[in-house]
Amino acid sequence: MTGLNTKEEELFEFITSGKIDEAKKLISSGEVSVDCEDKEGMTPLSSAAFKGSEELAKLLIAAGADVNTKAHKHGYTPLMFAALAGKPELCRVLMDAGAYAQKSNTINKTASEMAAFVGQHECVTIINNHVCIDEVEKFLHPKGADSEEQFPVEFVRFCHGLTSSHKIHPVAIIFHLRENSIHLERSKKILWVVDRVFEKQLRCKEPNEVMSMKLWLVLITLRETFKFIEERMKAGGTMGPIRNKADICTAYAKYMLKMEPEDKVRLNLDRHLRGAIVAFPYRQSLLFETMVKAMAKTQFGERPSAYEYIVQALFGQRIFALNKFCSTCGGPGANKRCPTCKLPYCSQECQKFDWAIHKKVCAAIAERNERGEEEMGEGLGDGESPRDTVDEREGEEKETVDVDDVKVGIEEVDIKK
Numbered sequence: 051m052t053g054l055n056t057k058e059e060e061l062f063e064f065i066t067s068g069k070i071d072e073a074k075k076l077i078s079s080g081e082v083s084v085d086c087e088d089k090e091g092m093t094p095l096s097s098a099a100f101k102g103s104e105e106l107a108k109l110l111i112a113a114g115a116d117v118n119t120k121a122h123k124h125g126y127t128p129l130m131f132a133a134l135a136g137k138p139e140l141c142r143v144l145m146d147a148g149a150y151a152q153k154s155n156t157i158n159k160t161a162s163e164m165a166a167f168v169g170q171h172e173c174v175t176i177i178n179n180h181v182c183i184d185e186v187e188k189f190l191h192p193k194g195a196d197s198e199e200q201f202p203v204e205f206v207r208f209c210h211g212l213t214s215s216h217k218i219h220p221v222a223i224i225f226h227l228r229e230n231s232i233h234l235e236r237s238k239k240i241l242w243v244v245d246r247v248f249e250k251q252l253r254c255k256e257p258n259e260v261m262s263m264k265l266w267l268v269l270i271t272l273r274e275t276f277k278f279i280e281e282r283m284k285a286g287g288t289m290g291p292i293r294n295k296a297d298i299c300t301a302y303a304k305y306m307l308k309m310e311p312e313d314k315v316r317l318n319l320d321r322h323l324r325g326a327i328v329a330f331p332y333r334q335s336l337l338f339e340t341m342v343k344a345m346a347k348t349q350f351g352e353r354p355s356a357y358e359y360i361v362q363a364l365f366g367q368r369i370f371a372l373n374k375f376c377s378t379c380g381g382p383g384a385n386k387r388c389p390t391c392k393l394p395y396c397s398q399e400c401q402k403f404d405w406a407i408h409k410k411v412c413a414a415i416a417e418r419n420e421r422g423e424e425e426m427g428e429g430l431g432d433g434e435s436p437r438d439t440v441d442e443r444e445g446e447e448k449e450t451v452d453v454d455d456v457k458v459g460i461e462e463v464d465i466k467k
């Protein structure tokens with residue numbers, strides 16, 4: 051017998067019949083348990099995955115649904131249902147949320163094996179090329195429960211989050227560290243795990259270049275942030291009263307965002323990102339070569355910024371052209387703007403965070419805009435009035451610059467592999 055109440059039975063009906071709005075209302079009403087089970091052991095998330103509904107799956111995950119539910123009578127996980135339904139993007143959503151890919155059902159088949167069996171090859175590729183939480187778990191607990199060191203599940207999830215996130219902007223990563231400063235006591239372990247995941251990616255028969263580059267950028271920002279924290283902790287009194295790691299993260303984010311009226315880009319940030327790209331260890335990568343060549347066209351200190359190049363290379367021209375990126379955290383869809391200079395921000399928090407720095411440079415940026423120079427922090431396109439700036443930029447190039455010129459301005463970063 052199932053323990054479903056009437057509302058929960060309704061929820062399953064809405065999910066099965068694709069009534070997304072009604073299902074949404076019920077989930078947010080709090081009248082249903084997100085992990086309730088029907089008599090087959092299906093949870094709402096399993097049902098949403100079975101129906102292939104990415105929207106509902108995201109909603110249920112956000113409401114706290116268990117992505118690794120063991121309730122199903124044949125041991126089917128939501129990821130298996132998504133794979134059988136042939137929904138690669140949904141598979142990705144579930145794995146980003148920590149779904150284990152190596153789990154098997156009662157007849158010992160994993161999600162990827164099941165997808166292969168029913169011919170859902172795109173799902174097989176997605177599952178096999180994704181940084182899964184299994185991988186992170188294996189590095190942290192090589193002998194499972196018998197491993198020498200045992201880490202809390204929140205820590206495993208935190209490390210997995212760092213390796214599977216699409217947030218590669220240094221300030222976004224620093225903000226994430228600040229919010230999770232409880233884990234910073236284990237900074238060496240965090241670095242070690244992300245490094246292992248990166249190395250493993252490189253050793254693949256067919257390394258995924260985009261994923262490798264993303265992991266590398268995350269790794270470098272983590273490394274530099276931890277170095278900064280360590281130095282500040284050691285300096286203690288002489289460097290001021292900052293002792294707490296979350297506050298040091300704030301200080302480092304401000305350092306990254308530093309800007310003077312004459313600056314066209316945030317110099318510390320640009321130096322950091324250019325340095326990271328140049329230090330990428332997988333030299334034969336085509337992506338690396340393309341990025342270095344593109345970036346060499348712009349002198350250090352000029353626009354487009356390193357981040358603009360990175361977004362184009364990793365996420366594609368289309369995403370780049372259709373979005374504005376937050377001037378603070380680099381997040382896409384930044385629809386708020388500084389009223390004076392039109393610099394884009396994703397949220398009020400980001401705008402507030404930047405204000406102490408921005409108020410000194412706002413007038414100078416506004417003036418440069420007036421003179422028709424490029425707006426800071428914008429994508430090559432403009433959501434409201436699409437412009438053809440890609441071509442304009444190409445027209446601006448006066449000369450070809452040697453590849454080595456990307457290194458200009460990075461001598462101060464000491465990035466060692």
Ligand SMILES: [Zn+2]
Pocket residue numbers: 376377378379380381395396397400
């Ligand atoms: Zn932001």
Ligand SMILES: [Zn+2]
Pocket residue numbers: 388389390391392393408412413415
């Ligand atoms: Zn402004």
